[in-house]
Amino acid sequence: MASNGAKQPLLSGLVDSTLQTNNTHAPNRRRFRRVRSAPVTEFVPSDAGRSLSHPESIYGKFCPSLIQVAAFLAVYMCVGTLCFYLVRDDIEGTKTNPIIDAVYFVVVTMTTVGYGDLVPNTAFVKMLASVFVFLGMAIVGLILSKAADYLVEKQEILLIRALKKYHKKGPSQIMKDIESNRVRYKFLLTLAIMLLLMVVGTIFISSVEGLDLMNAIYFVCSTVTTLGYGDKSFSTRGGRAFAIFWILISTVGLGQFFFNVAEMFTESRQRALVNWVLTRKMTNLDLEAADIDNDGVVGAAEFVIYKLKEMGKITEEDISLVMEEFEDLDVDQSGTLSASDLVLAQTTQTKR
Secondary structure, eight states, X not given: OOTTTTTSOSOOOOSOGGGSOOTTTSOSSOOBOOOTTSOOGGGSOOOTTSOOOOOOOTTTTTSOOHHHHHHHHHHHHHHHHHHHXXXXXXXXXXXXXXXXXXXXXXXHHHTTOOXXXXXXXXXXXXXXXXXXXXXXXXXXXXXXXXXXXXXXXXXXXXXXHHHTTTSOOOHHHHHHHHHHSHHHHHHHHHHHHHHHHHHHHXXXXXXXXXXXXXXXXXXXXXXHTTOOOSSSOOOSHHHHHHHHHHHHHHHHHHHHHHHHHHHHHHHHHHHHHHHHHHHSOOOHHHHHHHOTTOSSSOOHHHHHHHHHHHTTSSOHHHHHHHHHHHHHHOTTOSSSBOHHHHHHHHHHHHHO
């Protein structure tokens, strides 16, 4: 990629020719400016007094909020516990308390641990378990994308303050550190959480289930990775009550940890690309590709757009869509936007 940078531009045809402004009607550089002909302030649409909100995702129906995910989990656990409690006689294996066993069976099914200490032995219960394992995997996926990430991000500021407690840094500097090192801190937090969960699980299993240290560590590893050979499982009432919460948290936490590892490597490669883009020498061909309005010179905005595209931050399609919106708002075809353009554009859209 770097070897071809001197011969030809990385980006050619930055925008479609139909989106270029006619130089006879537009100035050399497009600027947002206020003009004397602009309408007075009270006639200009304003967002004053209205708080900004994030646009609703087009995948909103498929990406529920944290509260919805918690509700799905609660309904799943309640319905699953009721179902497997009613068919408890058709589940064979080591049993303790009927309700605890039912909840425990739901959790090991949902997390795909499946020790084998409790197994369905009728066709109906097997089909029921098959349905619940697929529903459970979907809920675990939602939890990974919502709950775990939410909890980690809530701890980022605390971690920054802990790491920087010996340095005098204000809130703005702390937020800047969070933005620039977000992925790294999430990785460190999930690593610390996983180590804590594994230590707690090892200590509990060793003391309550009566396993030696090596077998307890083996049991913990086979559980959090959802391996679940079945040679080791929770057999006591207290152990299964602990497993209901510990298995769910630890398996979700491990999934989030591996996600953060992948995200950290991806960010590292992205930063390497950005560094290469910013340090490589510009050529005449690069300038030609960056010259959006074909006026023979490259302005600051054109240069920024070109570099962002090289870095993979934006695509040609993104630029084309933005330029189309600009052309729609530039009603008088002056090559600039003013308050009067906004009023005329919105009036035209209303009439349509």
